[in-house]
Amino acid sequence: MKNLLLVDDHKIVRSGLKTLLSDLNFDQIDEADSGRVAYSLAQENSYSLIIMDISMEGMSGLDALSKIINRLPKQKILILSMHDSDLVIEKAKKLGAMGFVTKSDISDNLFQAVEHILNGGNFFPETKASYNQLNQLNEREFEIFKMIASGKSIKNIAADMNISQKTVANYQTSIKQKLEIDNPIDFYKLAVELNLIKS
Known part of the structure; x- marks a missing residue:
């Protein structure tokens, strides 16, 4: 049986x-x-392939990817995302995804990516491998970093991720310490610089 799981928070x-x-x-x-x-x-099921979005409320695609691969190391997962940042692509690869397609490239690359992965190959866009400070963040910190950079409040982040405001605040403190930044403006500037959000 060739089974597929599609994961996206938008039904359309x-x-x-x-x-x-x-x-x-x-x-x-x-x-x-x-x-x-x-x-x-x-x-519960044996999937030939899982195609998963990154930006979802609650557990993000990167979080889910990490958990699934930890539990099922051989599971084939293709990330499909609107983000085309090298950092996001490299993070997905590091966590065990076998491919990455941006939503703007679906018509050009999706079939090719699916066939490559089903045949045991990988499918990633080329990235410029370079160190950047966000590599210090774990998956949950990385998601929260992006949300703060986008202007979301601690209250809204807590609601989206289904965790307490205190937990979000603790993550925020940890992120600030790791990245040596102080305020939401610094979050925003760094995210723009790294092509995680548009200026």
């Missing part, structure tokens, strides 16, 4: 992907609207 995106990938003759295509549901389904 999942529906579009399902239609797009119907030509590839999957026996079954399941859907998940969050990283948490994806993690749960991955343990």
